[in-house]
Amino acid sequence: xxxxxxxxALLVVSFLVQTTLASEISIAGxxxxxxxxxxxxxxxxxxxxxxxxxxxxxxxxEDMVSSAVMGVSSLSKVIVGYLAGELKNRMVSASVLLPALxxxxxxxxxxxxxxxxxxxxxxxGRPAFRFSVIAGMALxxxxxxxxxxxxxxxxxxxxxxxxxxx
Amino acid sequence: xxxxxxxxxxxxxxxLLIVSFLTVTVYSREGDRGIIxxxxxxxxxxxxxxxxxxxxxxxxxxxxxxxxxxxxxxxxERDRLREENDRLREQLLEMERLRRRNDELKSMLDYxxxxxxxxxxAADVIGSNADNWKDTRQIGVGxxxxxxxxxxxxDERGNxxxxxxECTAHTSLVLLITDKQCSFGAKLERNGEAGxxxxxxxxxxxxxxxxxxxxxxxxxxxVTSGMGGTCPPGISIGTVREISELRTDLSRGIIISPLAxxxxxxxxxxxxxxxxTGAPLPARE
Numbered sequence: 001x002x003x004x005x006x007x008x009a010l011l012v013v014s015f016l017v018q019t020t021l022a023s024e025i026s027i028a029g030x031x032x033x034x035x036x037x038x039x040x041x042x043x044x045x046x047x048x049x050x051x052x053x054x055x056x057x058x059x060x061x062e063d064m065v066s067s068a069v070m071g072v073s074s075l076s077k078v079i080v081g082y083l084a085g086e087l088k089n090r091m092v093s094a095s096v097l098l099p100a101l102x103x104x105x106x107x108x109x110x111x112x113x114x115x116x117x118x119x120x121x122x123x124x125g126r127p128a129f130r131f132s133v134i135a136g137m138a139l140x141x142x143x144x145x146x147x148x149x150x151x152x153x154x155x156x157x158x159x160x161x162x163x164x165x166x
Numbered sequence: 167x168x169x170x171x172x173x174x175x176x177x178x179x180x181x182l183l184i185v186s187f188l189t190v191t192v193y194s195r196e197g198d199r200g201i202i203x204x205x206x207x208x209x210x211x212x213x214x215x216x217x218x219x220x221x222x223x224x225x226x227x228x229x230x231x232x233x234x235x236x237x238x239x240x241x242x243e244r245d246r247l248r249e250e251n252d253r254l255r256e257q258l259l260e261m262e263r264l265r266r267r268n269d270e271l272k273s274m275l276d277y278x279x280x281x282x283x284x285x286x287x288a289a290d291v292i293g294s295n296a297d298n299w300k301d302t303r304q305i306g307v308g309x310x311x312x313x314x315x316x317x318x319x320x321d322e323r324g325n326x327x328x329x330x331x332e333c334t335a336h337t338s339l340v341l342l343i344t345d346k347q348c349s350f351g352a353k354l355e356r357n358g359e360a361g362x363x364x365x366x367x368x369x370x371x372x373x374x375x376x377x378x379x380x381x382x383x384x385x386x387x388x389v390t391s392g393m394g395g396t397c398p399p400g401i402s403i404g405t406v407r408e409i410s411e412l413r414t415d416l417s418r419g420i421i422i423s424p425l426a427x428x429x430x431x432x433x434x435x436x437x438x439x440x441x442x443t444g445a446p447l448p449a450r451e
Contacts, residue, residue, distance in 0.1 A: 012216075015296075016216060016217065016220045017220075018296050019217055019293040019294065019295075019296055019304075020217055020220045020221050020224050020292075020293055020294075021220075021224055022294075022296070023294040023429075024224065026429075028368075029298070029368050029369060030298055031298060033296075033297070033298075035296070047171075047175065048175045048179070049171075049174065049175040049178050049179075052175070052178060052179050052182055053178065053182070056182045056185075056186065059186075061213075062296040062297070063206070064206055064209040064210060064213065065209075065210055065213065065293060065295070065296060065304060065339075066295055066296055066297065066300070066302075067295065067300055067302055067331060067332060067339055067341070068297070068299070068300065069190055069193055069194055070189055070190070070193040070202050070203075070206055071186045071187070071188075071189030071190035071193055071202075072186075072190055073296075073297070074182075074185075074186040074189065075183065075186035075187065075190060078179065078182045078183060078186055079183075082175070082179045085175070114297075117190060121190060121191075121194045123194065125347055127299040127300065127346060127367070128346065128367070133298055133299075137298055
């Protein structure tokens with residue numbers, strides 16, 4: 001129960017930060033995708049199941065306040081969350097560089113999936129594809145990961161301790 | 167044990183993918199009044215109080231950081247008088263915030279006075295789009311306050327910001343003039359030459375004049391023409407920044423710098439009356 005509440009709190013905080021703070025710290029019009037960063041960081045610790053669920057709800061909330069097609073962000077982030085979860089137990093180093101690299105790659109994948117989905121349904125409002133924006137965002141996300149990954153790790157480890165001593 | 171967990175995860179993935187696919191399919195096939203569209207609008211309303219709360223916390227923080235960045239030269243003095251200075255700085259920040267807020271409201275009031283025949287509704291900006299692909303802002307007024315789709319949105323000085331594209335009871339989504347999906351009928355204020363402004367993304371707006379031989383100079387003011395009926399005429403949009411040579415399609419690339427500070431929007435004015443009488447002009451050829 002405690003763990004589930006922490007999961008929901010992390011989701012809500014990521015969403016609020018994304019829709020309010022992200023645009024305040026944009027560089028050259030590019031803002032980081034906090035929901036994606038937290039999805040990947042969490043999935044790395046919690047595995048593909050929880051990664052996919054977090055990605056789904058994160059994308060769902062993102063779609064709620066977007067003028068884009070509902071369900072596309074959920075779709076892309078479910079896949080990203082699941083694949084990132086497959087890295088669980090495979091990241092042997094405690095360094096933050098590997099998760100940052102994973103976030104960089106998954107950011108590109110996430111945007112490509114969104115463009116694929118928009119193209120597949122022939123959405124009129126889809127933006128022009130610009131890889132420079134995707135690359136910029138991926139780099140920014142990787143940078144943000146350096147700060148977020150230790151926080152998520154601390155949260156997960158704390159939750160594990162609580163579960164263990166209950 | 168491990169196998170069963172893998173199987174469970176895969177089943178979960180498949181279920182979530184099916185739900186997402188179904189949502190996308192239904193959303194793209196249903197109209198504006200469809201159940202998912204309505205759910206989306208309802209959720210925007212439900213989430214907005216939370217966003218408002220966070221914005222209230224974030225804004226003073228940002229202003230504080232900006233202020234601190236300006237105080238680099240006074241570092242030594244600040245160290246010496248740290249305690250007293252901290253207290254004074256807090257007071258100063260608060261006063262500065264109040265002064266800016268006062269200036270904003272005064273500008274809004276002045277503008278509303280100059281447009282006595284219009285009905286303008288002030289609104290707080292409570293959020294922005296989550297991704298990097300759309301230039302939208304969420305504002306804290308909706309159809310319960312008299313807002314309707316396609317209404318023009320201005321900054322506190324009366325410069326064009328964009329138009330309302332989605333409307334819930336207490337929140338609305340504003341598509342900024344720099345978005346690629348946004349276009350407005352426009353004209354050069356100096357000689358009345360009419361055309362269309364289109365968002366180009368990344369804070370850029372392009373003006374396409376109907377008369378390709380029209381006289382246009384840098385710093386010319388561009389205002390709305392009222393064409394299309396979604397926006398009253400005479401609202402300032404921006405000034406001409408760049409005029410490129412004739413292109414292969416014989417059109418000229420005229421780049422406009424928006425007058426509204428789109429990256430720093432905190433409060434806006436919605437033009438409730440005159441109401442929009444038509445749909446927006448298509449932004450894409």
